[in-house]
Amino acid sequence: MSEQSVAHATFVIEHVYAAPPARVFAAFADPAIKRRWFAEGEGWVVDAFEVDFRSGGSETSHFRQIGGPAMGNDTHFLDIVPDRRIVSAYTMIVDGTRISASLGTVDLLAEGSGTRLVYTEQAAFLDGQDQVASREAGWRELLEGLGAVVDG
Amino acid sequence: MSEQSVAHATFVIEHVYAAPPARVFAAFADPAIKRRWFAEGEGWVVDAFEVDFRSGGSETSHFRQIGGPAMGNDTHFLDIVPDRRIVSAYTMIVDGTRISASLGTVDLLAEGSGTRLVYTEQAAFLDGQDQVASREAGWRELLEGLGAVVDG
Numbered sequence: 001m002s003e004q005s006v007a008h009a010t011f012v013i014e015h016v017y018a019a020p021p022a023r024v025f026a027a028f029a030d031p032a033i034k035r036r037w038f039a040e041g042e043g044w045v046v047d048a049f050e051v052d053f054r055s056g057g058s059e060t061s062h063f064r065q066i067g068g069p070a071m072g073n074d075t076h077f078l079d080i081v082p083d084r085r086i087v088s089a090y091t092m093i094v095d096g097t098r099i100s101a102s103l104g105t106v107d108l109l110a111e112g113s114g115t116r117l118v119y120t121e122q123a124a125f126l127d128g129q130d131q132v133a134s135r136e137a138g139w140r141e142l143l144e145g146l147g148a149v150v151d152g
Numbered sequence: 153m154s155e156q157s158v159a160h161a162t163f164v165i166e167h168v169y170a171a172p173p174a175r176v177f178a179a180f181a182d183p184a185i186k187r188r189w190f191a192e193g194e195g196w197v198v199d200a201f202e203v204d205f206r207s208g209g210s211e212t213s214h215f216r217q218i219g220g221p222a223m224g225n226d227t228h229f230l231d232i233v234p235d236r237r238i239v240s241a242y243t244m245i246v247d248g249t250r251i252s253a254s255l256g257t258v259d260l261l262a263e264g265s266g267t268r269l270v271y272t273e274q275a276a277f278l279d280g281q282d283q284v285a286s287r288e289a290g291w292r293e294l295l296e297g298l299g300a301v302v303d304g
Contacts (some may be wrong), residue, residue, distance in 0.1 A: 002261045002262045003261070004259050004261065004270060005233070005236060005237055005259060006237060006239065006257050006259055006272070008162065008257065008272050008274060010160065010162060010274065055250075056226075074208075076228045076241060078241060078243050078253040079243065079250050079253050079276075079278060081157070084157060085157055085158060087158065087253045087276055087278070089228060089230060089241030089253070089255060091230050091231065098207075098231050101230040101231050101239045101241070101255060101257075102255065103241060103253060103254065103255040103274055103276060105158050105160065105253075105276050107156050107157060107158055109154045109155070109156065110154045118156060120158070120160050120276070122160060122162065122255055122274030122275075122276070123274075124231075124239055124255060124257050124272070124274070126231060126239070
């Protein structure tokens with residue numbers, strides 16, 4: 001019998017921001033703001049970043065660390081409720097190889113005058129590429145960077 | 153604090169077919185065959201069934217039980233490996249309301265001269281709509297119906 005070619009995993013990250021849900025939501029909805037915390041960073045080059053933020057829309061980003069392989073993220077927005085939630089599916093491509101497909105849920109909960117963001121990723125890692133620990137670590141870093149943008 | 157608006161769940165169904173992987177794969181890849189086990193059925197009306205079966209392509213189906221509400225399935229194919237696997241994201245809409253977004257993995261494993269199909273669904277149920285038990289029961293029924301087509 002052949003082996004399964006896909007490994008599934010789920011992780012959840014919670015992060016509390018001082019900013020209210022509308023401001024956190026805008027950091028996902030506004031391409032200029034999202035680009036800052038999602039694609040840019042010291043030592044990174046953004047080759048493309050195109051966003052059509054609506055249920056049924058898509059987002060494509062191409063980026064790389066200086067000297068590193070080309071990386072790509074193709075996102076489909078599946079369900080968007082303003083100031084409340086964003087459910088999307090995305091694949092990651094590294095050096096021409098698709099390494100994963102994921103369902104990502106951003107749920108925004110009012111907490112005092114701020115926001116509790118609950119990010120749930122249900123991931124399928126392809127052909128032994130990538131693993132849940134590194135994916136989760138990457139998202140923790142992104143969501144901290146989001147804090148610098150909305151609270152900073 | 154507000155409540156989360158999304159409930160996440162994962163289920164796995166295995167089904168063994170006498171048909172080899174290439175034949176089972178074709179039942180997903182060929183729109184005429186897929187329509188038979190996926191959309192048609194006694195007491196059901198298919199209002200639309202459009203398929204662009206490729207990584208990055210999409211599938212849209214609209215169907216209803218006679219006298220029942222309009223139902224819709226919008227699928228994005230995220231990763232297809234011929235005769236091996238299909239990873240897709242799909243949303244379900246009932247009577248105009250989006251009830252879920254899911255990542256579905258079909259993994260085809262050769263088993264003797266037949267196929268072990270492992271279907272993994274990682275689902276996000278929206279606003280208390282639908283539940284994992286009914287979703288899993290629906291897929292068990294579909295995968296049995298697939299057997300009637302490929303082994304029948």
